[in-house]
Amino acid sequence: MTGSRWMELPRIVAVGNEAILELPQICSYLHLEGPGLIVTGPHTDDVVGKTILELLNSGGFEPQTLICTASKLEEVDRAEARAREIEAGFLIGAGGGRSIDIAKIASMRTNIPFLSLPTAASHDGICSSQASLTVNGEAVSLPAQSPLAIVADTGIIARAPARLLAAGCGDIISNYTAILDWQLAHRLRSEEFSEYASALSGMTAKMIVERASDIRPGLEESAKIVVKALISSGVAMSIAGSSRPASGSEHKFAHSINRIAPRRGLHGELCGLGTIMMMYLHGKDWKMIREALAQVGAPTSADQIGLDAETVVEALVNAHRIRPERYTILDSGLNRDAAARAAEATGVI
Numbered sequence: 001m002t003g004s005r006w007m008e009l010p011r012i013v014a015v016g017n018e019a020i021l022e023l024p025q026i027c028s029y030l031h032l033e034g035p036g037l038i039v040t041g042p043h044t045d046d047v048v049g050k051t052i053l054e055l056l057n058s059g060g061f062e063p064q065t066l067i068c069t070a071s072k073l074e075e076v077d078r079a080e081a082r083a084r085e086i087e088a089g090f091l092i093g094a095g096g097g098r099s100i101d102i103a104k105i106a107s108m109r110t111n112i113p114f115l116s117l118p119t120a121a122s123h124d125g126i127c128s129s130q131a132s133l134t135v136n137g138e139a140v141s142l143p144a145q146s147p148l149a150i151v152a153d154t155g156i157i158a159r160a161p162a163r164l165l166a167a168g169c170g171d172i173i174s175n176y177t178a179i180l181d182w183q184l185a186h187r188l189r190s191e192e193f194s195e196y197a198s199a200l201s202g203m204t205a206k207m208i209v210e211r212a213s214d215i216r217p218g219l220e221e222s223a224k225i226v227v228k229a230l231i232s233s234g235v236a237m238s239i240a241g242s243s244r245p246a247s248g249s250e251h252k253f254a255h256s257i258n259r260i261a262p263r264r265g266l267h268g269e270l271c272g273l274g275t276i277m278m279m280y281l282h283g284k285d286w287k288m289i290r291e292a293l294a295q296v297g298a299p300t301s302a303d304q305i306g307l308d309a310e311t312v313v314e315a316l317v318n319a320h321r322i323r324p325e326r327y328t329i330l331d332s333g334l335n336r337d338a339a340a341r342a343a344e345a346t347g348v349i
């Protein structure tokens with residue numbers, strides 16, 4: 001085999017209190033030219049929309065805003081059309097995982113560079129070169145543009161609702177089972193495995209578990225710990241060239257819940273619950289995971305996010321149908337009784 005696989009990584013990663021104020025400077029440093037299209041959501045627009053507009057205006061980047069409300073292809077189509085219509089020089093994905101993913105795919109389609117401006121530490125898609133979308137009701141992972149720069153203002157992130165920070169911890173802690181699944185697929189299916197990507201992803205998850213008692217809502221220092229971990233997890237995905245180091249059976253469970261009970265629980269919350277149960281299925285230390293999630297304030301039982309036992313079991317037995325090409329512990333054939341036992345034994349239901 002000849003040639004190489006190209007790894008896309010950001011050129012600038014700015015993490016810190018009031019980092020948002022450096023936005024015009026960063027755009028100039030990267031030789032970006034306006035208009036800049038800000039892809040964001042309604043809540044985020046209330047929190048930082050005006051600030052971003054003022055900052056970009058002050059730098060002469062003629063900003064415009066597009067509000068998106070769902071992780072759907074139609075929203076990507078809208079972002080792409082608007083970017084082309086205004087002949088955008090760059091895109092900014094500002095907000096949670098959904099806005100960043102939409103900007104990421106629109107950037108890939110239009111070949112217009114994009115900047116990632118997370119306003120919450122709720123997901124590890126801040127820097128990854130893939131995006132997750134719902135297409136025809138199914139969760140799909142698509143190749144996308146890696147951000148040219150990340151601007152993570154830890155002051156804004158620390159002031160975001162506490163639930164978002166806890167969810168981000170869940171998304172990182174899920175790397176434990178994602179790696180176990182990847183190793184299993186390597187052993188049983190000869191799937192290509194990256195020692196480096198898995199080591200980085202695993203170290204990131206271990207750090208959050210070890211520092212769980214230091215992670216408190218409202219603290220800038222906590223926001224910094226979690227954001228850096230989310231970025232590392234994204235780098236692991238970029239190294240692997242897929243979400244494999246950060247998405248395994250626990251993510252299949254989360255996607256399966258989204259299919260059965262849409263809008264119930266945040267992505268990272270569902271992944272956290274899935275990780276507890278998948279650790280149990282792998283015969284590993286699920287209590288350590290549950291304890292860490294509880295320490296950071298993430299849900300450890302389904303009823304905390306309004307899910308009933310039947311929905312959890314249904315999601316578990318059907319989770320292997322999500323992206324069947326991605327082999328995980330669930331592909332060994334989890335029957336309904338075993339699924340209920342795993343959920344009950346771990347206290348998830």
Ligand SMILES: NC(=O)C1=CN([C@@H]2O[C@H](COP(=O)(O)OP(=O)(O)OC[C@H]3O[C@@H](n4cnc5c(N)ncnc54)[C@H](OP(=O)(O)O)[C@@H]3O)[C@@H](O)[C@H]2O)C=CC1
Nearest residue numbers: 041042043044096097098120122123125128130131132160
């Ligand atoms: N590409 C990848 O590698 C990854 C992608 N993802 C994807 O990311 C998404 C999950 O991300 P997540 O962030 O949990 O979900 P959302 O993007 O839906 O964000 C959750 C909510 O938080 C709000 N919000 C964000 N920041 C603030 C703030 N500072 N103050 C108040 N509210 C705020 C959002 O507002 P608003 O309404 O403005 O959006 C939204 O209502 C999923 O679609 C998932 O598939 C997750 C992990 C990795």
Ligand SMILES: O=C(CO)COP(=O)(O)O
Nearest residue numbers: 124132141243246247251
């Ligand atoms: O959420 C992810 C990693 O945290 C990646 O998403 P997918 O499960 O859609 O690949």
Ligand SMILES: [Zn+2]
Nearest residue numbers: 124171267271
């Ligand atoms: Zn995730």
